[in-house]
Amino acid sequence: MTEAVSRPTLEAVAARAGVSRATVSRVVNGGDGVRESLVARVRQAVEELGYVPNQAARSLVTKRHDAVAVVIAEPEARVFADPFFALQLRGISKELTAHDNQLVLLLTEGRADHARVARYLAGGHVDGALVFSLHLDDPLPGLIRSAGVPTVFGGRPDWSDGSPGPVYVDSDNRGGARAAVRHLVDLGRTRIAHITGALDQTSAVDRLDGYRDVVGDTDPRLVVESDFTPGGGERAMRELLDRCPDVDAVFAANDLTALGALRVLRERGRRVPEDVAVIGFDDVLPVAEEADPPLTTVRQDIEEMGRLMARLLLRGQAGRGRGADLADPADTTVSSVILPTTLIRRASA
Secondary structure, three states, X not given: OOOOOXXXXXXXXXXXXXXXXXXXXXXXXXXXXXXXXXXXXXXXXXXXXXXXXXXXXXXXXXXXXXXXXXEEOOOHHHHXXXXXXXXXXXXXXXXXXXXXXXXXXXXOOOHHHHHHHHXXXXXXOOOEEEEEXXXXXXXXXXXXXXXXXOEEEEOOOOOOXXXXXXXXXXXXXXXXXXXXXXXXXXXXXXXXXEEOOOOOOHHXXXXXXXXXXXXXXXXXXXXXXXXXXXXXXHXXXXXXXXHOOOOOEEXXXXXXXHHHHHHHHHHOOOOOOOOOEEEEEEOOOOHHHHOOOOOEEEEOOXXXXXXXXXXXXXHHHHHHOOOOOOOOOOOOOOOOEEEOOEEEOOOOO
């Protein structure tokens, strides 16, 4: 067993610096009204003693917790299997760390978890929430709004509950899809299929709309709904080949779906791109580069999306204080961001 080491106290710092306890508290908690000479003495004493502020006591003074909840509306198995989420979390973590904020990860395995997440947010444990991978019938937005927590969403939300427009960060999903399908048309492909993502998510709907912008009212058999996973891509590709054996191109809703489609095409003896050209969406590395053949795909800056989500939340907190509503349309300090996408050409199309 190891003996506990006593931590330096606020009183010890005050004694070392030769100032009052109240002065140390103001300096440590970022308060105003302390002369620079005293601030320097307190900071030197803090460093010499190795003093670490008690976060609970600090929160009582500052009304802040320096912690942000990241709520992903997906089960654990999906989150840890899809590199998209890792990239977005990395961007969020980098931005929060740069501003000395902690990340609290909350996942929802099912509807029973929504109330748990709402209770946690309403309990005043965090200063704000970053929420992504929402589904169209998800109750989380309403629960979070009831909790009174400043929020930024990843991806364009879609609900009509009469609330003001939310702040969000998204990619140009529809424009990226158009670019992908136009590329297939330019290659001379005439039977272009689309394997969608889960159509209860706006990103999948936007990519389907972009596909239709280019092909128009095409054969409905060329569109098969999937779920953004490799297994879903495999199932959808088999269904496509059974429905339309003359398909000569596939635009998949994401890279993982495209990987599943490539496996089935290989099983069925279809050459890529000679017989069937394939394009994905995301440009998740190394997935896209190590596909067989390397995957032509639409690049979105996933890590930057996460970073911007965190930055917008922190900016809103700084401008309005804890407990403010980031969806207030009268406030112009933060606004939603849509990032551009780029077609990355490799060997699959």
